[in-house]
Amino acid sequence: MFLTIATRSDAPESPATDLGFLLHKNPARPQSLEVAGGTAHVIYPEATAERCTAAVLLEVDPIALVRSSKGRAAEGFTLGQYVNDRPYAASSLLAVALGKLFRTAMNGRCDARPELAATAIPLELHVPALPCRGGVALAERFFGPLGWTVDARPIPLDPEIPAWGDSRYVDLRLSGTLRLADALNHLYVLLPVLDDTKHYWVGDDEIEKLLRAGDGWLAAHPDKELISRRYLAHRRNLTDTALERLTEADGDVIEEEPALEVGDDLPPSLAVQRREKVLEVLREIGGQRVGDLGCGEGVLVAELLKDGRYDQVVATDVSSRALGYAEKRLHVADMSDRQRDRLKLFQSSVTYADARLTGLDAAVLMEVIEHVDPPRLPALGQAVFGAARPGAVVVTTPNSEYNVRFEKLTAGEFRHPDHRFEWTRQEFRDWAASVCTAYGYGVEFRAVGPDDPDVGPPTQLALFTRKETSS
Template sequence: MLLTLTTTRPPATDLGYLLFKHPEKAQSFSTSSGTAHVFYPTAEPGECTAALLLEVDPIALVRGQANQAFTLGQYVNDRPYAAGSLLAVALASVFRTAMTGRCDARPELAASPIPLAVRVPAAPCRGGAALAEKLFAPLGWRVDARPIPLDPEFPAWGDSRYLDLRLDGELRLADALKHLYVLLPVMDDAKHYWVAEDEVDKLLRAGEGWLAAHPERDLISTRYLAHRRGYVRSALAQLAELDGADEDSLDNALAEPVVEASPERPEPLAVTRRHAVLAALREVGAHRVLDLGCGGGALLRDLLADNTFTEIIGTDVSAGALAAAARRLRLDSLPDRARDRIELRQSALTYTDPTLAGYDAAVLMEVVEHVDPSRLPALERAVFGTARPTHVVVTTPNVEYNVRFPTLPAGQARHPDHRFEWTRAEFRAWARGVADRCGYTVRYLPVGPDDPEVGPPTQLAVFSRTGVA
């Protein structure tokens, strides 16, 4: 399946800076469904076209899956060829940084609308050209959606449900990519993967600034969330709240990790990590605990199950993440004694919140790597300066260990929202600096198998205020 992006804003080859893909290089990237290729059919000062070609392995796509309709349905389908959710996932993976709107080399260009032309030659659309118009036109696109005949040799057979989709407009490239990421699966009204509750937050993040005001937002939410009524209600309830919010405030929203387990351990790495954090909290004797950037509440659930922790506060900047945590914890049905021990609050890690001061311990579990490096000093002031708990437990990926994940392409981060991943030396340098500036001591622990060459998959630091045993 193919998607092309063209601009005529001179010098048009600056499109390479925005996409973080050099026009003179053809590049290939492994995805969960096959291989994505990025190349430039045209790269001239007056016109530049970038192409994303997704080459899907149809056998690998269905291996180990069952189809309830008919036996050959696993293999006889349009998924490897039609521009739906497979292409959307590849788009988000390959152009991840471009979708955030960041471009250090051309920041003014990334922030400005530019003339763009998009073509998707085979886009499935349940609703035809009229639906494509309803979806894209309110966003500023001029839509040319041409139905593809079932067979040009037999026009009486009529048109297929596929469109040759062409879009033209002047938009920020980041906005254009987000529109495509959301609306290609919506047109198709199908997804190739199981839709879980974290999809609500993915939709809200990609739809920030445009979805809340879209006249078809109900249809978009319903189709994107695979008609899961509970998720759709959650998304629609949050759209008004999130409309107009600062995009940077969504650093810690839920997203799907690329890697979830260490190849050398049967236990998922996420479980091992939570066990290590709980052990560190018990070791320092913490009872009143902050889970900062709590996400969907996995650690909160473990904390609540241990009566050692008498007061638990979970914070996240994302309302969607907090809603997911509330569902996971079953807050509405908890016994009063347990319910009195836990509270969820919406709070940003980079803004000081005096109400979080005075706790025994705070946890930043897989959080710092979701924050832009330029905002880490603000996080330091908020957590180690204003909140200033007695102890702080921080975990973050060890990028050196990434070579031990056979399914992770070289150079790719473990999670699509990671702004960086530190080596052991880089993490320790940051931790030492924070400890020295804020009056803490710090020690380090491995999480997972401690490889003699590349270290553990996760690195953990325990900060303790100076003078605290």
């Protein structure tokens, strides 16, 4: 298996050989490391101030792999132990080697030159033989959204006999200006994903590896579900858990709106205006037991806990990772017993009935529903309005008509990469009306942010109030 990582520089103060600092591998000294099933070598075919290339050569012994498989059945036929592509084609074995060779670089650390680790540099990556189940198009789909220019060319089964067609391998070249840490993490995840094979047992710990290497890019990738499913060997329980943890439903990426001319002061961000409006509506509703369903990192929860009128604040999220952040933000470990008794923080999904949510005076779904796949919206309605059935429900969601006011948002683009949809005002009203009819609620609508005469406010809010039924 073979991989090269190259960079170039025209600036004398930043020579291309700085790549050695980033990789923590001296260009003047070849290095070798024993890995599962073989030996990984790092050498520098070229190392000048103008251009520097690091090459990774992984020598794999396929027989040793079979002997260390702890009794598992061999892949394919018996002769396949001796005749296969393991020594030549990039795979999860190369990804594992990268993780061991360049662990510090993948973490974005360079103690000698910390500013260098944070800087995007011109990079060229070359994998001469990469198994690619999905062909050239899939390689472009996976790497293109990450900022790479992709040159993937199919390798013929036999150059001398064109009629045989192409093999499942591609010659992959990537070029772009990125942080080296990001580039290595892209390879670490996507090499085995393109091969769609793992050459070792896939367990729960693979979720942590995926989330760690995918931090900062996987959650926003348009093919995150396919990437997660392949990385986790198509194990549904692992994939579902990974996708839940990747989902961050706390606010929008786009938080800008046309500035309001109020003296010399800028208006508060849309996120702040939204939170203040929700708090205002909750105070108007009254009640002592409130819930933030889809609480994210707990920003709204912190404000609710400051208000002594609430005897209990219930905070839930489908993402255990988000709940971990919420615990830190709220300093749960440092709370007094009385404070801790007021807070109920637990994992729950808004699309499944949860008995712990019954008896709420008011529930909030702030920027949550647009993260739910449309076919699951009826399940959300049943879980929140049918099963939990709080006295009031406050729902906020983006107004898609207002998106034209965001300069950085291109036509048809959502405000957050995880949004499944963004509704117009009429679409939101139609959905709200169907909920009221099905579950016996009334609804009124309010604007959040500047109410544009043409396209309405950036955020739309609905206040659902449960109708009392006569006995």
